[in-house]
Amino acid sequence: MERRAFIKNTGLWGGTLALTGTAVLANSRSDTGHYYTPQGTLWLDGPMRWAQLAFVERDPGHYDPDFWLAYFKRIHADGALLSAGGVVAFYPTEIPLHHRSQYMGDADTLGYLVEGCKKLGMKIMLRTDPHATRQGTFDAHPDWIAVTADGHKRRHWANPDLWVTCALGPYNFEFMPQVNREIMQRFAPEGIFSNRWAGHGVCYCEHCQQNFKAFSGLALPQKEERLDPTYRRWTEWRTKRLRELWALWDAGIREVRPASRFIPNGFPDKVLTGKEADLFFADQQARSGLIPPWTNGKGAKELRATLGAKPLIGIFSVGLEEEFRWKDSVQSDAEIRIWVAEGTANGMRPCFVKFGADIYDKRWMDSVATLYEVYHKNEQYLRNTASLARVGVMYSEQTDRKYGGQPWQQRSGDHLDGMYHALVESRIPFDMVNDRLLGAADLERFKLLILPNIAALSDAQCQQIEAFVQRGGSVVATFETSLYDEEAQPRSDFGLARLFGVSFDQKVEGPMRNSYLHLRHQPQDVLHTQILAGLEGTPGS
Numbered sequence: 385m386e387r388r389a390f391i392k393n394t395g396l397w398g399g400t401l402a403l404t405g406t407a408v409l410a411n412s413r414s415d416t417g418h419y420y421t422p423q424g425t426l427w428l429d430g431p432m433r434w435a436q437l438a439f440v441e442r443d444p445g446h447y448d449p450d451f452w453l454a455y456f457k458r459i460h461a462d463g464a465l466l467s468a469g470g471v472v473a474f475y476p477t478e479i480p481l482h483h484r485s486q487y488m489g490d491a492d493t494l495g496y497l498v499e500g501c502k503k504l505g506m507k508i509m510l511r512t513d514p515h516a517t518r519q520g521t522f523d524a525h526p527d528w529i530a531v532t533a534d535g536h537k538r539r540h541w542a543n544p545d546l547w548v549t550c551a552l553g554p555y556n557f558e559f560m561p562q563v564n565r566e567i568m569q570r571f572a573p574e575g576i577f578s579n580r581w582a583g584h585g586v587c588y589c590e591h592c593q594q595n596f597k598a599f600s601g602l603a604l605p606q607k608e609e610r611l612d613p614t615y616r617r618w619t620e621w622r623t624k625r626l627r628e629l630w631a632l633w634d635a636g637i638r639e640v641r642p643a644s645r646f647i648p649n650g651f652p653d654k655v656l657t658g659k660e661a662d663l664f665f666a667d668q669q670a671r672s673g674l675i676p677p678w679t680n681g682k683g684a685k686e687l688r689a690t691l692g693a694k695p696l697i698g699i700f701s702v703g704l705e706e707e708f709r710w711k712d713s714v715q716s717d718a719e720i721r722i723w724v725a726e727g728t729a730n731g732m733r734p735c736f737v738k739f740g741a742d743i744y745d746k747r748w749m750d751s752v753a754t755l756y757e758v759y760h761k762n763e764q765y766l767r768n769t770a771s772l773a774r775v776g777v778m779y780s781e782q783t784d785r786k787y788g789g790q791p792w793q794q795r796s797g798d799h800l801d802g803m804y805h806a807l808v809e810s811r812i813p814f815d816m817v818n819d820r821l822l823g824a825a826d827l828e829r830f831k832l833l834i835l836p837n838i839a840a841l842s843d844a845q846c847q848q849i850e851a852f853v854q855r856g857g858s859v860v861a862t863f864e865t866s867l868y869d870e871e872a873q874p875r876s877d878f879g880l881a882r883l884f885g886v887s888f889d890q891k892v893e894g895p896m897r898n899s900y901l902h903l904r905h906q907p908q909d910v911l912h913t914q915i916l917a918g919l920e921g922t923p924g925s
Contacts, residue, residue: 427574427643428663429695431463431507432763433756434735436699439467439474444488447741453500459753460760464501465577465735468494468510469563471517479562481521498571508573514560515580516546528555531588533606551583552625553591561636568640575645576637577665582626582650586618596621611789623652630660654781655820658690669701670723677722678808684730685816686779698732700724702748711739717751724755775814776830777803783840786872792894799837799862822848835861842870846879853883
């Protein structure tokens with residue numbers, strides 16, 4: 385497991401609170417000695433242990449809500465994320481075309497659970513899912529349905545009875561605000577969290593064609609190719625459109641209850657996420673494939689770089705997150721614990737999610753209870769914290785979006801992952817730095833800035849990095865860092881050539897496979913001896 389340091393023998397993991405991959409967390413106090421909470425955001429900074437029930441349509445009448453309320457009480461959950469509406473309404477909605485669960489009858493499934501959670505003192509976030517709809521909506525508003533590149537209305541990939549909605553058109557901009565208002569007026573939750581709100585690829589409906597044309601003067605891209613100029617323009621337009629949707633939904637929610645918020649499930653720009661969100665739910669549910677356990681901590685660090693000290697909730701799944709998502713299956717105790725510990729140690733507040741409220745396999749429940757009970761006992765060490773890391777590792781969304789195309793530029797994310805893993809193995813405390821937040825105030829606590837192939841940097845960004853060094857900071861950079869501008873157009877030399885003291889020789893060697901090095905051992909040179917320690921028996925001259 386990735387480590388950083390210890391605060392106290394608290395028993396959060398193996399007898400200690402292992403703070404993974406960043407640094408010791410210090411309790412933040414004001415000059416008066418009191419814990420600091422931003423004025424007007426008391427409920428936002430309140431819940432520390434969240435519980436999510438993601439209902440499926442057949443849950444009403446087939447599950448025991450009192451069982452869940454008892455479990456919430458047992459684990460000291462103080463926040464609840466509950467399914468409300470969208471593709472299925474779990475309360476007696478009065479909005480035409482808002483499909484209510486056919487199993488609900490005259491009951492109010494959501495209302496009973498909300499009332500029970502409030503009696504436990506829990507804060508309530510209600511979940512919507514607007515990504516699909518039924519035949520009645522299709523018949524009444526066919527223009528609300530997503531369209532494929534070949535001009536066909538898009539059927540749902542998992543349920544052929546459903547139609548996929550266009551996320552950037554009237555369904556979300558006209559219909560869902562009605563749903564949000566009804567939910568807010570009926571249940572008065574702390575906010576609404578929307579799952580699958582941002583669409584699934586390029587939509588070719590009439591609204592998307594007209595709106596993108598007005599924005600760019602172009603027709604929609606026919607393929608989703610990251611480096612295609614038209615697709616890049618589409619991603620810019622999509623981000624703009626989603627930001628407008630976020631603002632619309634948030635304003636409507638606050639109109640009913642000013643302290644409430646809209647929280648999107650993901651947003652394509654982390655800097656805007658940090659600016660717009662007063663709290664955020666990160667949907668990094670579990671490991672898949674061969675990704676390392678520290679991936680959850682890495683995601684937390686990246687969001688922390690833009691959110692700052694705002695509450696960050698980490699949704700984790702107790703089921704498998706592989707290609708075939710068997711949501712009633714259960715991960716092992718160790719798998720659940722290490723994933724959650726990685727997120728919590730990096731500033732996330734845990735939120736388990738159970739898909740389907742009728743339980744088939746209860747083995748995960750003791751694992752989550754053990755974690756939550758210990759986190760509850762040691763809450764003072766997980767609240768109002770500030771990192772003591774003095775090493776910053778930069779990540780670049782503009783490099784991720786715009787850099788690539790050459791053989792040596794494939795899998796460019798490996799540069800960051802490799803550096804991340806090396807720091808974890810070396811037990812060096814570090815935080816992440818977003819490449820668009822490089823001002824003096826952003827970097828003032830760092831002594832070292834690491835740039836793992838941050839290839840695309842503007843002249844202004846290069847100047848900010850140079851200014852960091854002039855103020856006494858140090859820089860470590862790898863491979864093609866600063867060899868391209870912010871649009872990933874190649875420079876004749878590194879943008880940071882003066883800082884590096886080296887120039888580009890106009891060629892790149894590689895990718896190289898099965899290549900061996902001959903090391904020049906110079907025993908009389910202390911620096912060489914230190915650098916090559918442990919490699920004395922290798923070939924050399």
